Amino acid sequence: MAQRNVYEQELDEDLGDNLDFAIGNYVQSGAPGLYDDQVQLDQATLAAMQMQMAQQQALASVPDAVKRFIVHFHQSIRDGNLAEISLAYESGWNRLTEKFYAKTEWPEAETISPLVGDDPIFLILYRELYYRHVYSRLSPNIDDRFHSYENSCELFNYLLNSDGPAPLDLPEQWLWDIIDEFIYQFQSFCSWRSKVVNKNEEEIVMLAEGTQIWSCYSVLNVLYSLIQKSQIIEYLKATQAGESPETVAEIVGEYGTRSLYRMLGYFSIIGLLRVHALLGDYTLALKVMDNVELSQKAPLARVTACHVATYYYVGFCYLMLRRYPDAIRTFVTILNFINRMRQYHTRSYQYDQVNKTGDRMYALLAICSALSPTRLDDNIMNTVKEKYGEQYGKMTQGSEGLAAFEELFTFACPKFIAANPPPYENEVQLAAWLAEPPADPATRHLALFLSDVRAQDTVPTLRSFLKLYTSLDAGKLANFLDADEEELVQQMMVMKQFSRSLTRPATSAGSLLEGEIVSTTDLDFAIEENTVHIAESTVGRRYGGWFIRNIEHAQRVFDSLRSQPLPITKPAVAAAIANGQSEKTDAPTTQSRTAAGRTGRAAWGTANPRRVEIEA
């Protein structure tokens, strides 16, 4: 049974190629809604009654399997049975989606409400999944977008503003998905909102009035509130300082000791990283990660999607800060992880999503290593060349590669958003906006990136000439390049600048923004008046790996030889031959003629597991 999850679809769109929702299918122009002031009271009551009846009918038409699932799901959440919740969340929901709701919405929360005794918390969680399904499989209309925002607010309000910590326990995967989805819907809303052209009048009115909906401040508020409530920063600091569990519990208080809050707070930090990156604030994005340890032992690695997303955004921010070595290190770390994981998780429902993000990181890695050539892990570099060999070739050629840079950047960058909506509330301004719309965020960030690339587009050519000499007259070099000497000297200074980069040592703790200037090139030079002196550092041949592999191999051979039984004794051989079993005499035979063959095999049989063990 295919267990394809809504989640991967969502993330597909989140990080994926297609954000172009078909919009404008907002047909119920006269339907009562939260935002429709003109509905008269009696009409509203009437509509409410009609709705109730419709819902009863709707419930009747819900398939029994779905009803049973919802009842069971509700029960597992009430019991706080994490294993059952996980099963329902990761498997049941998706299988039923495939079967019944591949192309339509799940039943509305109001419809199934009687099944769960009108449990408000379950209904909020149910709506969370309901809207997630709408976003991933269908085309959310403006009502969906507004309501999913309200539902998120209700959920967070419940978590943050109840008396004391909410008595709720959810799997970590789901908690990550809640934060991830919240930001995804925010980003989706922002890009939908910025397309003025295809909005109808009703939508314009709603957007003009609902400026609070999905505003940057409201999203940041949620994330920061979760961080504060869970005292996650204090928790991380205390655990890093090696405090005892009792002290930590005391520091973080009643909310922070509960895993639900702690993980939500933790994921909110990653959420901030993402929101700031989407808004183009790369320094702040890295800054919020100050207390988060980037490693496979860190909590972020417990949810694969979170692990991968974190490295993607951190690496991307480094790229935009022109810290190519840091970006390369970040991408290589996570891509190696993905490769290792591949053997075990090919059937995980997140597998496709992780692979897609992986592809983007290979593209970003191609960009980084074209801008700052370094020796990379062979495996990773081969994959880069396999996937983006053509573009990589062009990018290492300087200015001619600009189109390739553009192609890969556009493919691999996050879905940037604009912080502010078009002026829906003011007709005149809106017309002016339409007449001369500002560049969309992706274009702006691409332009900024390309100007970085353009600044160093002479470097590859220069480098290829310098590689041929140990010292050379600047005028002569200028001739080769068809440039005048002054121009050449300036290009050399540029080359020098780009061969130095701020880098944060992999092992160091502290802010991701920290770092030291290091040289990133194997080809260095200095100019003495008009002479260029060039020095190349070469990497000596590497013997170590070869010897280590072969020693290990020899050891294995030795071990398997040693574990073999002693050489065959002559009388036994003779006996075996006499019995026409010569083909089995490679193993020692003992006494019995009939058992000779079997004993031989058995001897091998005992040797084999040991050998396998050693090889493994």
Add this chain to the structure above:
Amino acid sequence: MAATWIRPPTRPTEIDTLVEGVDRYNPSNVQYLEDYLYQQTRERQYDCLANLAILKLYQFNPDLYNSDVVINILLKALTAAPGPDFSLCLALIGDRSPYQTTDEPDPLIPLLPELTKLSELLMTCRFPQFWSTYRSEELAPLRDNYTVESVGFEDAVREVAIRAVRQAFRRIGAKRLGSYLDLEGTELEEYVHEQGWEIDGSNVVVPPNADNVVRSTVQSEEIKLPQLAKIIAHAQMP
């Protein structure tokens, strides 16, 4: 290097609290940050992250927008070349759309392309061209209204050139250096001496440093203990 960029020693504690905490989002704090910016322009200080915090507030609250402040921030960021500061600032202000200019024309709009051009010239080490562009007729408004207020702007640009020269040169023609610094004669001599550099005839000698001394090296292989773990473990077997 990075440490002073993240938190310059000149940053007051109150500003530090603002920049580090959630108060950075509070629109009513923009005044303190703007005052701090003007302190930077008067006293030759530079605090990129604090300035980005102003731009962040402008990004979220278009009503706060003050083009003079933005221009001053960009001028400061310009002289941080070859750092990424200038494009980090642009990444945050690009959100602004033209419809927001209502009554008075926004002085940033004509200046932005010019500033970007200047930044590109610095990034690509075209210092003589930078000076001629900067001193051109078209940029008179920038000089008269802004850089004149930003104390030490020209010296800060010279610092950019000095950084580039220090990395790449061991000896440089005095005339060439003069064209990079926009200085001549005794002024140039004084400036060179301030750097601790020496004049040798028509050349300036740049003292050796980590970047302008180059040596061919052969990087030899390092074998780490974990790589040998299996072999050593095997040796212990009876």
